């Protein structure tokens with residue numbers, strides 16, 4: 001189990017002890033974390049599950065695929081060094097809490 005704190009935009013943090021190896025997007029959905037659009041349902045084609053991860057070294061997370069890398073370059077919220085797509089991450093084993101901040105902007109209108 002790993003302790004994860006989700007920080008939704010403008011909302012109260014939600015902290016939970018979750019199984020290591022669980023999909024981070026699915027965990028967020030199960031706990032009712034707001035702010036994630038997840039338009040594609042986790043298929044890594046929409047980029048609307050953009051989160052910022054802290055409390056763990058980046059190399060302890062799942063490796064970033066080329067598809068995730070490209071989607072983050074086009075995310076609605078500006079990409080940061082701690083940006084990831086929640087659907088592409090499993091919960092890692094970690095001694096301390098992992099903080100998952102939901103990007104405030106998930107959707108960019110194409111109009």
Ligand code: FES
Nearest residue numbers: 042044047049087
């Ligand atoms: Fe679409 Fe993550 S849910 S990229």
